[in-house]
Amino acid sequence: MQNISNFQTLTPLTGGILGAAPAVFAASTVDDESTLTQIGYINDFYSRKQFKDLDYVIINYDSGKQSGVFIVKNTAKEGDPPAAQLVKVINPIPPTPPPQEE
Numbered sequence: 001m002q003n004i005s006n007f008q009t010l011t012p013l014t015g016g017i018l019g020a021a022p023a024v025f026a027a028s029t030v031d032d033e034s035t036l037t038q039i040g041y042i043n044d045f046y047s048r049k050q051f052k053d054l055d056y057v058i059i060n061y062d063s064g065k066q067s068g069v070f071i072v073k074n075t076a077k078e079g080d081p082p083a084a085q086l087v088k089v090i091n092p093i094p095p096t097p098p099p100q101e102e
Contacts, residue, residue: 004044006031013058023052028060033068036061039075039085046074046084057086067092 006029013024035041036059045051055072069090076083 004040005029005042006035010045023055025051025055025057026059027057028064030061030063032062033066033088036070036086037088039083042072042084042086043082046072046082051084056089059086 007027008029010025010027013026014021029036042051051057051072053072053074057070057072058067059070060067068088069092070086071089072084073087074082074084
């Protein structure tokens with residue numbers, strides 16, 4: 001299967017025990033959010049069982065301009081080929097800097 005996703009980096013952040021517990025990954029890509037969240041974007045990883053439903057992926061995207069936490073969801077019906085999707089669940093916002101003292 002050809003790669004569909006366009007991650008420049010992808011690193012597992014949790015241990016190597018496979019099973020039902022969600023895994024956590026960190027990744028980066030130049031792709032924007034609308035591309036990342038397209039159904040099928042991560043089919044390559046899902047088909048190879050590197051990602052499974054309910055895994056979390058922390059992604060720095062849009063050439064480093066944005067970041068977010070996404071969850072993996074397969075939207076295909078049982079028996080159909082995967083239709084894996086990244087669904088954004090957290091949009092980190094940096095804290096407001098303290099006011100400057102004069």
